[in-house]
Amino acid sequence: MPLIREIIATTIGADGTPHLAPLGLIAEGEGWIAAPFHPSTTLANLRAVPELVANYVDDVRIFAGCLTGRRDFPLLAAVHLRPPRLAAALAHAELRVVAIEEDENRPRFHCETVFEASHAPFRGFNRAQAAVIEAAILLSRRHLLPPETIADEMRRLAIPVAKTAGPAEAAAWEWLVAAFGAECT
Ligand SMILES: Cc1cc2nc3c(=O)[nH]c(=O)nc-3n(C[C@H](O)[C@H](O)[C@H](O)COP(=O)(O)O)c2cc1C
Incomplete structure (x- = not known):
């Protein structure tokens, strides 16, 4: 079984509109695989702009909010890629898609990490x-x-x-x- 990290993904559409969604990133060596189901905004966005910001958060209101129509969480510009990061992220990683494994239901976007930064301490499990x-x-x-x-x-x-x-x-x-x-x- 591969390691999966539950993160909040920020992606953008072709018009630059940001989108937040909880996503399980699958570890693959030094990189990550994002596997959004079809149909979803995250999938459409990754096809339009093959970049993703992984936000590592401990504020679980963002996970619950994305699924209950509350997506109005403050965003900040990322450093190298176009999707923004969450202001609340303890840390974030900027991921660029390097290959796509096509699948009718759940294509797999293989990503390399181009930048990572920490913003606040991790204060333990809850x-x-x-x-x-x-x-x-x-x-x-x-x-x-x-x-x-x-x-x-x-x-x-x-x-x-x-x-x-x-x-x-x-x-x-x-x-x-x-x-x-x-x-x-
Ligand atoms: C912790 C967590 C992990 C999730 N991981 C995935 C995932 O890996 N792929 C996926 O398609 N949806 C995943 N989901 C569900 C999506 O976040 C949710 O269905 C979302 O609405 C995606 O659709 P959207 O991009 O249209 O917003 C996950 C949800 C949660 C709470």
């Missing part, structure tokens, strides 16, 4: 953050999962949220619970 990311993945796959699986998982994930969340994690969790509605009770 179980509520991990739970929010798992719940965000459930929400992004809700059309593939039986409702009882979602309800079971959300009941399990609610425990570390209740025990370890700060205000940002609690807000992110509430956005996801509201988006599931009756499905997670």
Whole structure:
């Protein structure tokens, strides 16, 4: 199994409009593979402008926000590539697509890292953050999962949220619970 890092990807469309989306980057030696599903804005953007900024964040409201219609997070210019980075990123990497492995459902964009920078310290693991990311993945796959699986998982994930969340994690969790509605009770 390859290492996968859950990041917030920033890409831009042909007209320069930035787009934020949670993405699992697959490790490949010194590089990364981005594998966006078809159809998605991230996929269309990578075809138009083959550059991606990987934002390493610990504010899980950005993961939950992207999936619940809240994408208005402050952005800053990147250093070498056109997509911007998140102001909230603890660190970011600027990735250029060097090869595309075509696939009908999920093409794989092989990327090289052209620049990396750190902006703030990593302050350790938090179980509520991990739970929010798992719940965000459930929400992004809700059309593939039986409702009882979602309800079971959300009941399990609610425990570390209740025990370890700060205000940002609690807000992110509430956005996801509201988006599931009756499905997670
Ligand atoms: C932690 C996490 C990882 C994700 N990884 C991927 C991924 O690798 N590929 C993908 O297509 N969608 C992934 N998703 C789902 C997308 O973020 C989501 O469906 C998004 O809306 C993509 O579509 P868009 O580019 O049109 O916004 C992930 C979601 C989460 C919460």
